[in-house]
Amino acid sequence: MTAPQTLYDKLWHSHAVAELPTGETLLYIDRHLVHEVSSPQAFASLRAAGRRLRRPRTHLAVADHAVPTRQRGGDIADPLARAQVAELEENAAAFDVPYRALTGDGQGIVHVIGPESGFTLPGITLVCGDSHTTTHGAFGALAFGIGASECGTVMAAQCLKQRKARTMRVELVGTLPAHVTAKDVALAFIAKVGALGAQGHAVEYAGPAVEAMSMAARMTLCNMTIEAGGRIGLVAPDDTTFAYLRGRPMAPRGSRWDQAVAYWRTLRTDVGAGYDKQVTLDLAGIAPHVSWGTSPDEALPITATIPDPAAIADDSARRHAEKALAYMDLKPGTPLEQVAIQRVFIGSCTNGRIEDLRAAAEVVRGRTVAAGVQAIVVPGSTQTRQQAEAEGLDSIFTAAGFEWRHAGCSMCVAMNDDRLAPGERCASTSNRNFEGRQGPGGRTHLMSPAMAAAAGIAGHLIDVRKLLS
Amino acid sequence: MTIQPFTSLTGIAASLPEENIDTDVIYPARFLLITARDGLGNYAFHDRRFTADGQERPEFVLNRAPWRDAPILVAGANFGSGSSREQAVWALLGRGIRCVIAPSFGEIFHANCYRNGVLPVTLPAADVARLAALAEAGAELTIDLPGQIIAVEGMAPLSFAIAPDRKQALINGWDETAVLLNAHGKDIAVFETRHRAVQPWLFEEEARP
Numbered sequence: 001m002t003a004p005q006t007l008y009d010k011l012w013h014s015h016a017v018a019e020l021p022t023g024e025t026l027l028y029i030d031r032h033l034v035h036e037v038s039s040p041q042a043f044a045s046l047r048a049a050g051r052r053l054r055r056p057r058t059h060l061a062v063a064d065h066a067v068p069t070r071q072r073g074g075d076i077a078d079p080l081a082r083a084q085v086a087e088l089e090e091n092a093a094a095f096d097v098p099y100r101a102l103t104g105d106g107q108g109i110v111h112v113i114g115p116e117s118g119f120t121l122p123g124i125t126l127v128c129g130d131s132h133t134t135t136h137g138a139f140g141a142l143a144f145g146i147g148a149s150e151c152g153t154v155m156a157a158q159c160l161k162q163r164k165a166r167t168m169r170v171e172l173v174g175t176l177p178a179h180v181t182a183k184d185v186a187l188a189f190i191a192k193v194g195a196l197g198a199q200g201h202a203v204e205y206a207g208p209a210v211e212a213m214s215m216a217a218r219m220t221l222c223n224m225t226i227e228a229g230g231r232i233g234l235v236a237p238d239d240t241t242f243a244y245l246r247g248r249p250m251a252p253r254g255s256r257w258d259q260a261v262a263y264w265r266t267l268r269t270d271v272g273a274g275y276d277k278q279v280t281l282d283l284a285g286i287a288p289h290v291s292w293g294t295s296p297d298e299a300l301p302i303t304a305t306i307p308d309p310a311a312i313a314d315d316s317a318r319r320h321a322e323k324a325l326a327y328m329d330l331k332p333g334t335p336l337e338q339v340a341i342q343r344v345f346i347g348s349c350t351n352g353r354i355e356d357l358r359a360a361a362e363v364v365r366g367r368t369v370a371a372g373v374q375a376i377v378v379p380g381s382t383q384t385r386q387q388a389e390a391e392g393l394d395s396i397f398t399a400a401g402f403e404w405r406h407a408g409c410s411m412c413v414a415m416n417d418d419r420l421a422p423g424e425r426c427a428s429t430s431n432r433n434f435e436g437r438q439g440p441g442g443r444t445h446l447m448s449p450a451m452a453a454a455a456g457i458a459g460h461l462i463d464v465r466k467l468l469s
Numbered sequence: 470m471t472i473q474p475f476t477s478l479t480g481i482a483a484s485l486p487e488e489n490i491d492t493d494v495i496y497p498a499r500f501l502l503i504t505a506r507d508g509l510g511n512y513a514f515h516d517r518r519f520t521a522d523g524q525e526r527p528e529f530v531l532n533r534a535p536w537r538d539a540p541i542l543v544a545g546a547n548f549g550s551g552s553s554r555e556q557a558v559w560a561l562l563g564r565g566i567r568c569v570i571a572p573s574f575g576e577i578f579h580a581n582c583y584r585n586g587v588l589p590v591t592l593p594a595a596d597v598a599r600l601a602a603l604a605e606a607g608a609e610l611t612i613d614l615p616g617q618i619i620a621v622e623g624m625a626p627l628s629f630a631i632a633p634d635r636k637q638a639l640i641n642g643w644d645e646t647a648v649l650l651n652a653h654g655k656d657i658a659v660f661e662t663r664h665r666a667v668q669p670w671l672f673e674e675e676a677r678p
């Protein structure tokens with residue numbers, strides 16, 4: 001009998017090619033998502049060394065970070081973005097990598113189209129030159145972000161040297177109150193453990209509340225794991241996972257499907273397996289959360305007031321809070337609900353899925369965006385956009401004064417022309433509130449789609465439950 | 470990709486005592502549109518170095534003599550946290566920065582340093598603070614990688630830890646992919662056969678349109 005193993009152990013051991021004298025492991029990589037920003041240098045290094053891809057069709061390329069969202073088709077106005085997308089297209093063709101055209105139905109944010117296509121599967125290793133690759137762990141895949149040099153290594157060798165992480169179990173118990181979402185859980189978790197709380201750890205989310213979550217919710221949760229410092233977030237695959245994947249274009253079919261499901265069912269943490277760290281979070285009392293500072297762990301329930309840095313005992317947290325409040329132009333003691341916003345961004349790989357758009361539309365329906373607020377909805381993928389249009393969500397948004405955009409990363413990272421002006425304050429469903437993340441001098445408050453929609457209607461941060469009850 | 474070998478380095482060090490300097494501060498996202506790897510030095514810490522209208526901020530350490538061309542950074546805790554963008558390291562390299570000393574690093578940034586011939590040195594916060602004070606006074610540091618020692622006038626030499634394989638790769642300027650393919654080409658093929666037997670559906674994508 002082998003010793004009880006965690007889900008992480010199982011995924012790790014099933015991909016170990018060789019143990020290296022340094023204590024690292026050579027890990028086999030099954031799938032690689034390729035986007036326009038982190039891949040050019042990797043392809044260039046292949047060319048320079050005269051290397052080919054070992055298994056070209058285990059990669060999937062798409063442009064998402066820099067693409068404009070106002071229109072599709074025609075030339076991209078920004079010459080740098082145009083060149084970058086063109087370079088991805090050429091590289092994909094030259095190296096025989098499947099490519100999702102910008103104007104095609106399969107385009108979208110890497111972390112949205114992977115799951116949507118069945119490219120992401122339980123039991124695999126999946127990498128991408130983007131730190132939010134943690135998202136795919138929601139399927140019980142060992143998924144993590146890598147740098148551009150590593151992208152080149154994966155292309156040439158289908159392997160990476162990795163050091164095994166410690167393990168952390170996050171047990172979610174209790175039932176989420178109405179209109180409180182996985183995003184709120186993620187923000188509450190990060191606030192609890194800190195922006196480095198999961199550093200060096202593979203985080204497994206478990207417990208009854210996780211089992212009750214949809215795949216979209218699990219993806220939101222795993223997506224934000226990196227904001228707690230963890231490069232890996234995991235949920236054990238179960239019937240919810242299989243129901244989501246069944247029939248997806250790249251998922252196994254026929255007898256292979258049954259064979260795969262039988263294997264996937266073994267991907268659970270064994271009874272008696274130990275973790276290096278354990279955290280329990282009771283969801284029953286959680287209120288919608290918003291961030292107030294410039295680090296994702298600087299978040300509070302919407303019912304709270306802006307904290308006073310003087311009351312923070314930890315030196316470095318206090319200094320960070322002081323700096324954050326200056327940057328955010330906020331005064332201690334101000335109720336969060338009195339913070340006025342000028343922009344709303346609903347989208348990103350954290351909250352750009354159909355479930356997220358539905359939740360926002362429910363809030364927006366029959367209401368109007370507050371005067372002086374500019375609000376945009378950017379679906380996470382073209383397929384999500386089409387689905388939303390089929391459900392009539394786009395007209396709910398546009399009738400309320402939201403702009404309905406094409407799929408991409410957009411104002412999550414501000415690499416296209418969707419960005420905040422200096423000093424502008426945004427209610428955002430994205431994942432990072434770092435200084436300048438949404439445009440130089442821009443101020444970001446992270447929250448759920450329903451909360452961002454509510455802020456757009458009210459013109460200030462507000463507890464969405466007040467609008468809905 | 471050619472990597473410049475790293476053996477020993479002597480030079481002044483720019484002190485950036487702030488904590489949590491993330492990769493967005495080191496290399497703002499909007500410059501990620503540039504597909505080159507070289508010539509990114511001017512974008513390093515761009516928004517700290519320049520005002521919105523492109524004027525140099527004289528107070529920023531890398532805008533001040535003699536630290537403009539400092540090859541070493543002494544930074545605060547959690548340096549390079551945030552996104553996985555390797556441009557953060559390339560931008561430092563573009564300014565000739567070959568070594569960053571800090572109490573802790575963002576994990577991906579840390580790994581990316583080694584891949585590009587940049588040495589990240591982790592030292593206790595108190596030692597970093599003393600180095601920072603000497604750096605601010607204009608002291609010259611000598612980083613001896615083979616001996617794993619940092620020497621600076623005004624304090625006892627500090628030794629630092631580094632994984633033996635990373636040290637060897639840095640000293641020799643080895644490209645990680647080449648090392649890996651040479652040493653493990655056979656292991657990879659053997660593994661693939663085994664892996665295919667367990668999860669055959671992962672090997673059928675070639676058949677798909």
Ligand code: SF4
Nearest residue numbers: 132348349409412413
């Ligand atoms: S939406 Fe934001 S976090 Fe997600 S992949 Fe795009 S830039 Fe990265």
